[in-house]
Amino acid sequence: MNRIPEPELMVQPEQIEAYAKADFEEPHSNFIKIFKEKFSDQNIQGMVLDLGCGPGDITFRFAEAFPNTKIHAIDGSSEMINYANIFLSEKPNYQKRIQFVSSRIEEYETDKNHDFIISNSLLHHLPDPMVLWDSVNNLGFETTKVFIMDLLRPESLDEVRMLVEIYAKDEPDILKRDFHRSLLSAFSLSEVEKQIEIAKLDLKVKQVSDRHLIVYGSI
Template sequence: MDSRMLQRTLEPEVMDAPDEADLYDAMDHDAVNQQFVRDLVAGGAVGPNVLDLGTGPAAIPILLCEAQPQCRVVGVDASPSMLHLARHNVINAGYELSIQLELTDAKVFEWNDDLFHTLISNSLIHHVANPETVVDSVTQWLQPGGRVFIRDLVRPDDEATIEHWVAKYAGNEPEYCQQLLRQSFHAALTLGEMRELVARSGADPQCVMMTSDRHWTWDAVLPIT
């Protein structure tokens, strides 16, 4: 490993304080969330049964149900404060029958009903100290032939790039929110690290690709066995 590269610095796995959840929800994630759903829909079949790991305030499930009304989403999050916001947002959007919210840690999530057709996750991996626990569990949640679509931030090589991205993408946010983004970049995986985890799980690492200047995406269909 190149000692000059930024090493991964973990951040708290759960954003559970109500004021932290409120600040996160107030940040402008609209463009990122909308791009996530556009790329998801454009890249292949979605649903109808969808699992969203680390659903947060449920912005992506709501956008997905708007774009794909046939979808039924189970959103999982370990933060009671986030799920409180999520329930409020789902009710306001009128999707109580389409979006089910579950308070549980994605690393130990168990599902006893039918397996899912699609698994999605946005910006969960960088919160997880041992992300292989999530990567290795994908097959237990998805049907054979199911699709995984996981996106997260990428950790760059240097502090200067982080500061450039914080200024570019959160320059109008309060300092606290800028610091959250800064910490997230430090906690993120590099493209190579994520590909290594996917390869160790038995999946094709080349299905993990850079999809923006600051995001990688793992988009793959499981084999039908």
């Protein structure tokens, strides 16, 4: 099944509200769990860059799991960043450790040496996936560790419908619509492997569930 890209930035107010209020406990706690498994030999501390952070659910979970980190979290949608900052204003414990920044990843400039670059569910939003891998190359240093999770494109429309039914059955219609679109917009394992090869990144690509893949390792 060919890829059908979805709109890149999430900017519609009702779409953002539904996404910000959604319960992502299962996939997002899995993000942290698998991160811990993959970097079990590392001391997780220092500066972290979260690319395409949305309303910040992964950012907050990461900050909670790893108290010796500071996180710069960026998103190209200022509406999403507004939401993330509202959540941050309700969590005083994180205000010295998390900074949300409104910027497209390809326009973000920093002189910080980030120890980790993380990202969840950004890749499938990009019309050109190389934007993510170029950003990893540009923003990372030799010692930077990378952990990226994203959706996998199913092989058929029937499989897309089945996954929406299994994982978004009780969600509002707008979330079901977006999940359907996101699955169609996602990349296959072999497409991501090809992207990593073109970007000359020394990262591993692995399927970790019926709908997710990860890309991880040292740059």
